[in-house]
Amino acid sequence: MHTVVNDIARRFTQVRQPGTGRTPEQVSQVHEAIDLDRPLDDVAAALEELHDVYLNDAVWFHDPKYLAHLNCPVVIPAVAAEAFNAAINTSVDTWDQSAGATHIEQRVIDWTCGRIGYDSRSDGVFTSGGTQSNLQALFLAREEAQRRWGMARIGDFRIFTSELSHFSLVKAARILGLGADAVVAVSSDERQRMDPTALKECLVEATDEGKIPMAVIATAGTTDFGSIDPLYEVAELAEAYAGHFHVDAAYGCGLLVSPQRRHSIGGIERADSVTVDFHKSFFQPVSSSALLVKEGRQLGHVTYYADYLNPESSAEPNLVDKSLQTTRRFDALKLWLTLRTMGxxxxxxxxxxxxxxxxxxxxxxxxxxxxxxxxxxxxxxxxxxxxxxxxxxxxxxxxxxxxxxxxxxxxxxxxxxxxxxxxxxxxxxxxxxxxxxxxxxxxxxxxxxx
Ligand SMILES: Cc1ncc(COP(=O)(O)O)c(C=O)c1O
Incomplete structure (x- = not known):
């Protein structure tokens, strides 16, 4: 561990540019030559080899000239937390595998709900990323719609979101068995924000055609433009026409703690569910994301009681009851340590x-x-x-x-x-x-x- 820490610290001071620019063909040559059935003699040799197979060509997000994707450099308390995570290997699925960790995750979830403006009925769960958070949000919305309208109407369920929203929503709709035309792409205005007039037209048209608006999704921070849909106006329409209002704040969630710009996401508290990616705008290492819901009871749609793990009779707080995953990383520790040190x-x-x-x-x-x-x-x-x-x-x-x-x-x-x-x-x-x-x-x- 000490060797690795020293090595990485040295690397960080030596990096002068975000990458080497070598091609996949050039980089992969060294990997092909390695026989995974023949280990090296010692750890030092394996670490030395790592320079060739990984570190020399790594892409460095902390370099000031890395200006490409939604990747952040990470804050040190969170990196330190990763060391605990890897070594202790806590899994936050059941309390009997995690104890204090479960309570840390729950406190971080409750804190995030508070920042959104939710009340004590709210709840949430850490996920692997925005893609999974969006999938779970749409699953909850579909379950609520199915309850109300019955499974036979699933082909009529529609999801309304801006043409600039993230592709994970279309993927989620497909995974959830909704039809190919289930996601209605609403046009955006000259500032790349969902146009509420266009949204209303789409909702009215779909309703007139006998379709069921299962969810309206606003994006607080589009991937390509950083634009924020007009949350109050979208909330208004969602509440009037649709079963569920979701806000994808995977990128914009950093505004929850912004001293200058928190007002830009005013109205987020009206959402039934919110996706946040701490690994985008809270400077946390991948993975660190969460889904927060206004009505905590809705998370019960993913609950499954397994006799060997979380029997219904269990009186312990088992986070697996709220998650799509079973074994799950203790990602909340990173944000906890960040909040407890940096604030x-x-x-x-x-x-x-x-x-x-x-x-x-x-x-x-x-x-x-x-x-x-x-x-x-x-x-x-x-x-x-x-x-x-x-x-x-x-x-x-x-x-x-x-x-x-x-x-x-x-x-x-x-x-x-x-x-x-x-x-x-x-x-x-x-x-x-x-x-x-x-x-x-x-x-x-x-x-x-x-
Ligand atoms: C707006 C938005 N939502 C969701 C996602 C998916 O998040 P993740 O990559 O953490 O799965 C992204 C990723 O860039 C995004 O920009």
Whole structure:
């Protein structure tokens, strides 16, 4: 353990860029040569080998020039908690396997419910990520709808969400046996927020056609644009037309602790369920996510009593009763130790810092002689832009930046056009770091294909 801690600490001071830019073919050569049936002589040799198979080509999210996906650098108390987790190997499925850990998770869940604005009827559970939280939320919504309308109507169940919401919702609908057209994509406005007028039209049309609005889902922080759907207006429509209102705050959940921006997610307390990804905007290591529900009793839809594990007669608090998983990581310890050392405001300030940075970068890109902003400034910490040239030029300059490993940006499409994207989640990144990467992209435009 000491060797690893020293090694990783040294690495972190030595890293100068987010990656090496080597290709899958180049990286995989070393793996293919290794015979997993023939162990090395000692741990030191295995750790040495790890440099070749993993560390040398790792992608470093703490490097200030990593500007690509929704990955955050992590706070140290949470890393320390991971050491306890790995060594003690607690599983928070039943109390008899976890004891204090169960109560820690429950307190962190209750704390999060309080931050949302839920009352004492609320509850929740840690999950592996936003994808699982969204799946469980839709499962609860489907179960409630089935109770009311009967299983025979499942083909008529509809879910309404913005065209910019996360793909995990469509996946969840498929897993839950809903039809291919069960998810209705509602159009968004010029600020990439779900358009409430369009939502109302979709709800009315579906209802008129005899369909059943099973759920309305708002996104608090779209993956590509960091936009936040108008939660009060969506809540109003959800309450009038649909069985369930879910808010996917996988990205925007950091605002729950933001000293400056908490108001941006006002209305979240009206949701029947909320997805939060602490591993996005609370600077926690993967995995750390939760689903919170306004009516705790709804979590009972996933309860299954197994005689060997959590018999119905058990008087102990068994978190497995609320979870899709059985054996489950004690991820709550990371946030617990973070809250007990840094405190919630400090986390919120870090998230505010990256949102401020995104604002500043947007202003610089807007004023830039060659770069072009594509959408208004984000409410969170993303920014989409274009370099001069056609769609292929956007793809090429990104590829070439990735190939030398000196910076990392992401890409997506907007209104059918290829765009480049920055997701800023490193509070230590400075505006000059970002502009340096953007300058390299511009240089790549004018140098032409390599
Ligand atoms: C808005 C949103 N919801 C859900 C997810 C899925 O979260 P996870 O990757 O933790 O499964 C993401 C991931 O980027 C997201 O941006």
């Amino acid at each position: 919630a405001d400090a986390i919120g300030r870090l998230f505010d810092d990256v949102c401020d940075l995104a604002d500043e970068v947007w202003t610089r890109v807007e004023a830039h002689p060659t770069l072009e902003t594509v959408t208004p400034a984000s409410e969170l910490s993303t920014l989409v832009f274009r370099v001069p040239g056609d769609d292929e030029t956007q793809r090429r300059v990104r590829r070439e930046l990735a190939a030398d490993g000196s910076g990392a940006v992401a890409a997506t499409t907007y209104q059918g056009k290829q765009v480049l994207k920055l997701t800023l989640l490193n509070p230590l990144t400075r505006v000059d770091d970002v502009m340096g990467v953007l300058d390299r992209l511009v240089t790549n435009v004018y140098q032409g294909p390599r």
